[in-house]
Amino acid sequence: MTATAPTPLPAQYDPAVVEVALYRRWLDAGYFHADPRRVLSGERRPFSIVLPPPNVTGDLHVGHALDHTIMDILARWHRMSGDEVLWLPGMDHAGIATQTVVERQLARDGKTRHDYGRELFVQKVWDWKRDAGGAILGQMKRLGDSVDWDRERFTLDEGLSAAVQTIFKRLYDDELIYRAERIINWCPGCLTALSDIEVEHREDAGELVSVRYDGVTAPGEEPWSVVIATTRVETLLGDTAVAVHPDDPRYAAVVGRMLRLPLVDREIPVVADDHVEPEFGTGAVKVTPAHDPNDFEIGRRHGLPMPTILTEDARITGTGTRFDGMDRFEARAAVKADLAAQGRVVAEKVPYVHSVGHCSRSDDVVEPRLSLQWFVRVAPLARAAGDAVRDGRTRIHPPELAARYFDWVDNMHDWTISRQLWWGHRIPVWYGPDGAVRCVGPDEEPPGEGWTQDPDVLDTWFSSALWPFSTMGWPQDTETLQAFYPTSVLVTGYDILFFWVARMMMFGLYAMGPERPEQDVVPFRTVALHGLVRDQNGKKMSKSRGNVVDPLAWIDTYGADAVRFTLARGANPGSDQAIAGEWVGGSRNFCSKLFNATRFALLNGARVPERPVDRAASTAADRWVLGRLDEVVGQTSALLGDFQFGKAAEGLYHYAWDEVCDWYLEVAKVQLAEPERAEQTREVLGTVLDTVLRLLHPFVPFVTESLWTALTGGESLVVAAWPTTADTAGADGVGDGADGVGDGGHPDPDADTWMADLQQLVTQVRRFRADQGLAPGRRVPAVVSGADGHAAVAAALTRLEPAGAGFTATATVTVALSSGTATVALDTSEAIDLGAETARLDKELAVARKDLADTGRKLGDEQFLGKAPARVVDGIRARNTKAQADIERLTARLAELGAAGAAS
């Protein structure tokens, strides 16, 4: 890097003027571009992440902001650590959502997609994508995402489409894709099939209606009947049986006999089936095979007819009743009314709260529907996906959430992949004369005359599942693939575990399987799961609740760094976090603090030394702050390696603000005023800030970049080296252990003790001043004794001044230090507030007495002495001694005050 003279900083930091320009500079410099050759040549280790592709119609919401912040922290950290980093961005084509957006536009002109025809409509969707799609990509730039824009991908790109066709053909040839007539989830709003995970179950208030079906009687026979209960009474029109449990004595006599289906006047049998729950309701269930998955299975077992009684948009059809043409909900009321009129409604529960499936896109109530669709036979794929985690080839973090993953992959149903849409990858299957079927691979010509292609497209997830390798050029064996697959980590919310992880695992293992050693087949080595972002009261954000926050508004107000830091700080693996604007303000304050601290340091000539600071020649405060820096360096790397972003951020926040700013900078002011200390202090300041800014860069890239380039004159923090303890620790041989002075990142107990004593001394004097109402700015003459080596610094930090002529101590503060009691005699030039001081000392005395009692009790307990480890016993003993000393000291002070009070 080229070192130039540090540049002065403005009076205030304004993220708005800095962030956009910095991001532009990073792009121009090409820092985010990944070069596979540096990996293949062995020059660098690879680190790769594929961005779980956001939806092309979507905007950046706060959940993305968290997800991206975490990925960016990892990417920047690894980049600084010398890895070749690929973070690959892109979007999916979101079949239903995108088609709906464009159809809505057409509807404004009173048109439908059918007015344009398939080809023209798809062209219109591409137009929309070009003009209005992908807003999220620009928003990612605002956040600072260090993605490789040169490799941006879209699931409908040519290359990715070839990948889709390739894997479809392979699965088809392996008989892992099949076409069949099954009950699927049908959305009457979107007019397409859905997979299980696109259906959201919710407790809705419906009704449970019990209806009497009369038996068909022989002449002269007693009338008999069976009562069934249903929440969807309109489906009665499609019933083809009533089922009971074979061992249910109540119905043994009627199994095999016929019932008269009300309203339709069709005869249906009573069948016996093991899967009927005798305890539920009356123990008899109506069977509508074309409109209920369980009933479909019963229908198959008993060879029942399966009439479809609903149109695609959920209107009654083909029943030959007056209900034909009615919407399903209208029909529900009408059917019930007619049944009631016939006296067949024997019971009714309204409201009856039960679980109802809704379309995750349109929120319409999903209708189970018998339909001819394409499916993936998931059993072998899902087993492989489970095994990869079971045998550790892919690690789920935090590990507790693996249970959820297994729960899903071990119980997965076959996946419905056909969608009755136009926007998407069209199924590469052609139908010819006489029922001939041909699946066409990517390099094959479609069959010609007399053949037609399947009209459906594939589920968007089908192409998203290929994302970890299709984006890298698969099925071509590219350098990118060789260098960066398997990806290092997939970062996503635990709520998306089923969507991304399970499917990407299945397809990754299947597609890459034949070509690689087993260890290298998985799509990601680690899956790092984070939680949901909630509002400030811990409530889930939702449009209906009106508590959705816009991360971009926060970026405008507080800066991207502040948003990122807030999210990072709250990110504990696998658990949800709450967020509020005020808290983002707190992070903005932290960024300002860093700015001001660096500004102060630069104004005082701080510089980064060529070689590590010589600790032997340093003050205790220098050694303390450097020793703590070593610890923070080690701790931050360790926590990042364990995905503990919240703790890493917290540790840096605490060190930078509470230790460096509140204590070291204040001590540094004193040292800078001493000619023989000033230069050393400038180097320590430079070292500490240089390192802290490096450590913070992955979290808050913008402010750290501005400050670091100003401080060091370096090119960019993006490509600066990640600190190690070897960088910061002095290699000067001091710290052989004899004097307890640390070396090479080891703790420095002497310096720590010195600092703890200083903090104790300063805090006690400040507290006295506050209790006594002494104005903070007022200089108070004082004599400090029993605190050698601390007196001058402590005096500066507590605004004490040397005693002059006529000094008369009006008050004394005693402070327990490691080496004994320090005494500060002050001349407040007036009588002190005895009440306030006595109350203070009484409070401290009470604490000391309680501690003496607590520790005394333990030390008198044979069991404790015998069983507790020596380390603990020693600790208790030390506390006991300390409590005794405190009591003596405080009692003596109180006695003096009593004397003073009596004398005055």
Next chain:
RNA sequence: GGGCGCGUAGCUCAGCGGAAGAGCACCCGGUUUACACCCGGGCGGUCGGCGGUUCGAACCCGUCCGCGCCCA
């Protein structure tokens, strides 16, 4: 109904076997030559209830209560 998780300061959360912590909020004082997006000081908790294990429990076990999520 099955499974998982959570109840710690006003709010959001760390801590998960040896003296109760943080951020934000709140109260008092402050133009201390980096910072009022600040500085200094302070208030605030029978760690959901009850039992058990242990020399010792916010932390381990049981049970109950209250929330949340996923799958039926």
